[in-house]
Amino acid sequence: MITYDDLTARTGRIESLLRDRLGLKHGSLGRRAARAGRRLPRAIRADLCRIGEAVQLSGHPRLRHASEGGEITAACERVEQHLAGIDVRDRRIGAALGLAAVIGFNLLVVAVLFIAVLRWRGLA
Known part of the structure; x- marks a missing residue:
């Protein structure tokens, strides 16, 4: 008890x-x-x-x-x-790396789309 x-x-x-x-x-x-x-x-x-x-x-x-x-x-x-x-430090580092990965991927997608539009329009 x-x-x-x-x-x-x-x-x-x-x-x-x-x-x-x-x-x-x-x-x-x-x-x-x-x-x-x-x-x-x-x-x-x-x-x-x-x-x-x-x-x-x-x-x-x-x-x-x-x-x-x-x-x-x-x-x-x-x-x-x-x-x-x-481990609080490890959690924070993991969250920061995850955020950096998402931002990097989004920038990569925007850059690819931008180049695709330029090629489609005949400007590149």
């Missing part, structure tokens, strides 16, 4: 990892999981939602025992392990 103090400590670590690694600063864990979208695997998003529900239930004295402690602990460990493995 996971205690309320343990759960709040774990969610605090998860929230700080979400803030540092993905830039998700506001909202509940379920909302942050939805905002993360494709940056997180489906299983990790489901674990975040499950943890968020457990946090809500743990605040209520009668519903506190409704969540499985072992399942929530395992979900917290999976989420923490995944978020700790995210």
Whole structure:
């Protein structure tokens, strides 16, 4: 059985990892999981939602025992392990390279179309 103090400590670590690694600063864990979208695997998003529900239930004295402690602990460990493995620098470099590739391809297409129009009009 996971205690309320343990759960709040774990969610605090998860929230700080979400803030540092993905830039998700506001909202509940379920909302942050939805905002993360494709940056997180489906299983990790489901674990975040499950943890968020457990946090809500743990605040209520009668519903506190409704969540499985072992399942929530395992979900917290999976989420923490995944978020700790995210390299922010690598994500930013990948995004910049992807943007540069898209811009380069678009410029190449425009140049080819421009040359094709010039040849079609007999100017080149």
